[in-house]
Amino acid sequence: MPRGPKKIAAREDSEETRHTILRTAEQLFMEYGYRAVSTRQIADACGLTQPALYHYFADKQMLYVEVIKENTTKTQTALERIVRRNEGVAERLSLVVRYLHSTTQHDIGLMLHDIQHELSPQMQELLNDLFNTCLIAPIASVFEDGIRQGLLRHPQQGGLDAINSAYLLMTMLPKFIDRPQSQEGSALHSNRYGATIEQAEMVVQVLLYGLVREQTREQQIITLSADKKTIPDRNG
Amino acid sequence: MPRGPKKIAAREDSEETRHTILRTAEQLFMEYGYRAVSTRQIADACGLTQPALYHYFADKQMLYVEVIKENTTKTQTALERIVRRNEGVAERLSLVVRYLHSTTQHDIGLMLHDIQHELSPQMQELLNDLFNTCLIAPIASVFEDGIRQGLLRHPQQGGLDAINSAYLLMTMLPKFIDRPQSQEGSALHSNRYGATIEQAEMVVQVLLYGLVREQTREQQIITLSADKKTIPDRNG
DNA sequence: CCTACCGATCGGTAGG
DNA sequence: CCTACCGATCGGTAGG
Structure with missing residues (x-):
């Protein structure tokens, strides 16, 4: 005994x-x-x-659920600490991207695919809510700040709303780093650690400022507006 | 007989x-x-x-390979027709995004994951090459035009090179449209067809111009540059 | 293009 | 925490 x-x-x-x-x-x-x-x-x-x-x-599904629960909860803590910082929108987004990139948060798309296709409807709903609450909401709050400060375009003036911006940031994250490479030897994970911060910064740069050169930006918006009939009032 | x-x-x-x-x-x-x-x-x-x-x-793997081969070849034809058009960079990218969105080209991330993890090394290399040649190369050529015309920032001046830009476009494509929704009835595919073109346009907008309002853009670049030490010469 | 069937592997259980 | 084992399903083959 x-x-x-x-x-x-x-x-x-x-x-x-x-x-x-x-x-x-x-x-x-x-x-x-x-x-x-x-x-x-x-x-x-x-x-x-x-x-x-x-x-x-209890079973394989519950093990997966616990994995996601722990992961998202831990990430939420870190994200909320970043979000509360007394810094600008761009700086906080940079920190968010660097944090997400540093964790094994690798393929967010794979995770969402598994949730939608491999789990029971009850677990789907639970993990979707968790995903939105723990990951999307904190990031969206930074974009919300940006919109409120007038830094980002307002959703009703051709901008993207805060939640969609957060989703977009997460989808942009790991992909063009993990992309397939034409094999040149056995060095598969070669230049992954040196350029990491630079690439994370680039995600924020593109998301906020796009790829266009500054000088040509205004004229480009006008060009595309003629085709699109939106963003007509730049001084509204 | x-x-x-x-x-x-x-x-x-x-x-x-x-x-x-x-x-x-x-x-x-x-x-x-x-x-x-x-x-x-x-x-x-x-x-x-x-x-x-x-x-x-011959087997399941070869069936998958044939599926990808047919798909990418068909897409290549369509993309190259768009790329050759006598239109601006933004307009051609819009057409590219609309075309890719209209096909069942849905989750590019799932496809790449399968190629990297479920196939033999020989088939991996074959499909990676096909992916780069048929999908990435045509799209990258549009970005290349943009860089050559001075419309897009040069890679050596804080910009993103053409190939990475093409990857980024493809990863931005379907994700924030297919994202999980808090279930509100059985109408799962509800607002998917009305807002489709608008959302496709938004991808191009964000990719080219970012989320920042025009007025505040210059000052933001300066702010971030202080932290990052890049893009110092705007009139170089 | 079908019936019949193979070995391997899967998630999960019994019983201790 | 193990041994032993279960039914179900997988990709693929034999033979016609």
Whole structure:
């Protein structure tokens, strides 16, 4: 019959194992996707047998849900700290992008695809709400500031609303960094760490200021407006 | 022993069936991903048994490769027609975005993920090259025009090079349209067709001009430059 | 283009 | 936390 100390030791061991499973599952799910990662892969990577996972999580889906829950909650904390800073919109967006890029938050599109296609409707709704509350809302609040300050175009004057801006930022994030490369040897992750901050900065630059040179900007807007019939009042 | 007419009829039937399989597989692969679509699903949707597929394609991977080959080649034709038009950079990019949005080219990220993670190295290289040649290159040539004309910022002066710009355009494309919605009834695909062109236009607007209001743009660039130490010479 | 069937692997359970 | 095992499904083959 196990008593006090043994019980405590077992409990500590269990929580540590649970945490190991969560971290391992996060890495695998985020890289390969829900369906492509088997419960046996996760267990092997943790040094466990596959049935052992079911002591800690009800099933594969709930393990995935817990992974996303932990991830988004942790990210929310970091984002809200950045958002509350006493700095400009551009500076805070830069910090947001750098933070998101530094985490294993790699392919947001893969995560959203899994949520929409591989989970039960109840879990879909739960994780969608979590995604919107923990990730989109904090980022959108920065864009909201920008719109309120008159820095960003107002949605009713040809601008993009804060929530769509936040989505756009997240989708722009990892993609043109992780894009396929014509293989030139075995150095797959070669220039990934040097240019990282520069590329993160570029995302914010493009999102805020676009690709157009400053001098030609006004004339371009007029040109496109003739085709589009929007943004007519620049001094309204 | 079957003779002339019968043989011809069988051949026509075969090509039609092959085409049906390709179209069906494309829809399923592009929506759910390579791994999530079984060969039996594809066969069922075509009104065939699963082993019948293997008369037309060597295996599942080759079917996927043929789907991508057909898709990218068709898209290349359309893109190159747009690119050759006698119109401005912004107008041609608008046409590109509208075309890509109109096709089932939905989740480019899913496609790239499947190519990188689910196929053999040989097929990876083949499809990566195809992707770059058929999709990225034509779009990049428009950005190249913009840079050459002095319309877009030069890569060495804080701008983004043409190829990265093309990637960025493709990643911005479908995402903030297909984003998860808080379910409000069963009308899932509700406002998708009315606002389509407007949203496509918005992608080009943001990509070229960013989110910042015109009046405040110059001062913002100066603000960020102080933090970043780039784009110092606006009249260079 | 079908029926019948294969080995491998999947998520999950029984029982200790 | 393990061994042993389950039914279901996967991609693919044999043979006609």
